[in-house]
Amino acid sequence: MAKSIKLRAKAKDGVATVKALISHPMETGLRKDKKSGKPIPAEFIQEVVCESAGKTVLSAQWGSAISKNPFISFKFSGAKSGDSIKVSWVDNKGNSDSLESNIK
Amino acid sequence: MNHNRRVLLKGSLAAGAVGAAVGVGLLTPKAVMAAWAKDAFEAKDVNAAMTGSMGSADAAASDKIKLKAPDIAENGAVVPITVTSNIKGTTNMSILVAGNNTPLTSTYELGPTTEAYISTRVKMGKTSDVIAVVKADGKLFSTKKEVKVTIGGCGG
Numbered sequence: 001m002a003k004s005i006k007l008r009a010k011a012k013d014g015v016a017t018v019k020a021l022i023s024h025p026m027e028t029g030l031r032k033d034k035k036s037g038k039p040i041p042a043e044f045i046q047e048v049v050c051e052s053a054g055k056t057v058l059s060a061q062w063g064s065a066i067s068k069n070p071f072i073s074f075k076f077s078g079a080k081s082g083d084s085i086k087v088s089w090v091d092n093k094g095n096s097d098s099l100e101s102n103i104k
Numbered sequence: 105m106n107h108n109r110r111v112l113l114k115g116s117l118a119a120g121a122v123g124a125a126v127g128v129g130l131l132t133p134k135a136v137m138a139a140w141a142k143d144a145f146e147a148k149d150v151n152a153a154m155t156g157s158m159g160s161a162d163a164a165a166s167d168k169i170k171l172k173a174p175d176i177a178e179n180g181a182v183v184p185i186t187v188t189s190n191i192k193g194t195t196n197m198s199i200l201v202a203g204n205n206t207p208l209t210s211t212y213e214l215g216p217t218t219e220a221y222i223s224t225r226v227k228m229g230k231t232s233d234v235i236a237v238v239k240a241d242g243k244l245f246s247t248k249k250e251v252k253v254t255i256g257g258c259g260g
Contacts, residue, residue, distance in 0.1 A: 015219070026227075028227075055217075057214075058212060058213070060211070060212045061211045061212075063206060063209055064227075065201060065204055065206065065208075065226050065228075066225070067183070067227055071223075071224060073224070074219070074221055074223070075221050076218040076219060078217040
């Protein structure tokens with residue numbers, strides 16, 4: 001699941017605004033395949049963790065009610081341009097991905 | 105913006121002990137990851153989902169939480185939700201959709217420097233209230249807004 005994350009982080013006046021877009025089907029397990037009528041197995045992200053400069057700034061738990069290709073945005077203070085920022089996720093099937101970038 | 109930041113800074117100082125405790129917890133993200141709140145996410149009613157995610161269903165209504173959501177969502181599969189809390193010492197946030205099969209959509213644990221601002225997109229099965237619950241200094245606050253859904257986002 002490489003390259004599932006798009007990440008932008010910008011620092012302004014010490015406050016970083018982070019925006020992340022993750023490519024993921026986020027299947028609830030309730031939908032049925034229209035042709036075969038069989039339920040599509042659930043596949044959704046359960047955990048999202050964001051770290052900056054070695055500290056966890058946000059840890060999120062998600063259910064299946066988060067939209068397909070999830071988007072998340074948040075802010076944190078004490079950030080400066082060039083700090084590292086890392087977003088990682090784990091889904092209910094044990095798949096995971098992470099991306100490290102720098103704050104602009 | 106700057107005002108919010110001051111308030112938050114003051115809040116985190118006032119809630120120093122709480123913040124430190126949270127900070128210690130946050131240093132071990134692996135441990136956090138192991139504890140996906142299964143019961144809360146599978147709970148069928150709002151109270152059980154809130155108890156599971158935030159520890160209690162007893163939240164005081166507060167106008168200091170700003171919940172930005174569309175009045176009418178044309179597509180229930182993608183409803184943009186933004187929650188901003190102006191309550192001092194906000195440490196946790198949850199977003200619930202009252203009308204969904206399992207109301208809890210997501211829950212967030214904020215780091216000591218993280219601002220009480222979350223923006224994401226959720227699915228809604230039908231017209232219902234969106235509820236934002238915030239934990240600050242161990243107390244719960246909530247606010248809600250009704251979103252009309254014209255096409256459901258759950259099920260085929």
